[in-house]
Amino acid sequence: MLFQMSAECFSSQFVTSVVSCCPADLKQEVNGKKETLKGFNVKLQDTILFPEGGGQPDDHGLIGDVPVLRVTRQGAEAIHFVRSSLEEGQEVQLKVDWERRFDHMQQHSGQHLITALADTMFGYKTTSWELGRQRSSIELDTPCVKPAELQALEEAVNEKIRAHVPVTVQLLSIDDPAVEKVRSRGLPDDHAGPIRIIDIEGVDANMCCGTHVSNLSHLQVIKLLGTEKGKKSKTNLIFLTGNRVLKYAEKSYSTERSLVSLLKTGADDHVEAVDKLQKSVKLLQKSNLSLLRDMAVLIAQNFKNSPQRGNFFSLHKKEGDNEFMNIIANEIGTEETLVFLTVGEEKGPGLFLLAGPSGVVTEMGPRVLEMLQGKGAGKNGRFQGKANSLARRGDVEAFLQEHCKHHASEEE
CATH class of the missing domain: 2.40.30.130 (Elongation Factor Tu (Ef-tu); domain 3)
Incomplete structure (x- = not known):
């Protein structure tokens, strides 16, 4: 059965x-x-x-x-x-599993109530709904719901809850004339047995196979969180019912207390405090990038001015990006110098750049990529990409140094 x-x-x-x-x-x-x-x-x-x-x-x-x-x-x-x-x-x-069952009963009966009053009050038909793990949504056949309508709807559904309206189940045969009078989005093709009607007294009668409360007072409260744009000129109405409202309030309060501790301000000032922080971070990031660019130029000039400079330059820095590495390579000049640069955590993921004579880079690039467990590509004397692990960076450096020594001895 x-x-x-x-x-x-x-x-x-x-x-x-x-x-x-x-x-x-x-x-x-x-x-x-x-x-x-x-x-x-x-x-x-x-x-x-x-x-x-x-x-x-x-x-x-x-x-x-x-x-x-x-x-x-x-x-x-x-x-x-x-x-x-x-x-x-x-x-x-x-x-x-009673906690799961009762939660579903509250959300489903809450959906029936919201759907019925949205239709009665504003003519907004429900085309579908979803009972989510944390919140539920009703798809309404309207491009928008005005804030005043949302407020009026929330007040109306909670008034019905306070009125202790009974919810009853009726079983009707499929040929019963009363079936034609109830709200329905149609029966499944493989439906068998009697038609099950959920009747919210004086509010709504609807075909439904789901589990429901026996009185609207069991819903405790309904909170309409807001709306989101749906598909094809429809609106998704987001709501919570009963115990989910309590859990949402508890979680929100816990988050609020954490923000009070972190931001050192009261809850009413959190938005302003976060806005200030975001602006400060943007300024700091801009200043940091500018300093990195200047540092890249100085690093390259220091190498070029060194009397002991050879034909190989290698550098690792925790902070940096692709532009930082390319500035160094451009300033040094890679027609005769092989440059190997990395940024990121020393033994974690990061970025790399191998630049130098085109033939050398084409030959060595795939091997470097393999040793760094990375992904990348190269052309015109540049081979760069992402490294899954920089743990073998020292091995790569030794490998490249050996190649440069061998190349230099051949020239002699």
Whole structure:
């Protein structure tokens, strides 16, 4: 069975039995990387774990002591993905991850309320919505929502919450005339069974398969964070409901206290303080770049004026960029001198430049690139790029010095 339609959304435990358990894979993203998990797809006689659908993510929980990592819908069946096999026919107890379930209930019921009042008050239709991990959004069929409308909408939804409006579930047959009177974006092609209606008394009746609160007071509060430009002349309305508002306030306060400590100012002055800091940083960066350019010229002139100068010059500096290195190479002149320059952490990533006689650079460049584990290219006597590690910089320098000595002895 898909989902125990008549069951209370507040049910957190349930006894059922295993119908089937088959080997399966689950593709998911962990810390930004995609991975495939080996496991089993389990069908149960009945379930209280909600499968993903209607804009709402699936429930998580336990089958016995086996974690349920995903619940999906296949027609009228709910498929539970687990990592350990379960015996067909055995009786098992389901436990819902209640914190996740109640969060989804709050966000979903909150979406229904916002959607209904946005339509009633301003004629803005909802075309889709997303229940995100930290915040949720409703796509409204309008190019913009005015600030005054946003404020009025937030006041209206919270007034309904304070009014303790009941939320009830109705199950209707698909041919019931009452179905035609409820709001809907259409049924899935593989829908089976009765039509489930979520009725917010006096506010909205809407087809929905998701889990919901039984009274708007359970939403606690709704905060409309603002709007973002959507696609094709639509607007995304960003909102938080219930416990997410509390977590957002807690996180915001923690951030505020950290900024008070760092900026040495009260919260009301943070924006001004950061603006001043950014302007100061820009001035410092500009001055630093100017000093680096002057330093590059002095470094090159010092080498050129040295009586012991040879045909090889090497330098590493923690601070610098490609322009800094090219100024040095240009000032020294690389028609007869081989120049090897690097900037960055001594044993970390950085930038490099190999400049000198064209034939020598063409020959040595790929080997230098290999030793620095980098990426780069060269032409006209210049070979430069990024180094993943400067740990072997000394080896490169020795390699180039040896080449210069060998070349000098050949000329003699």
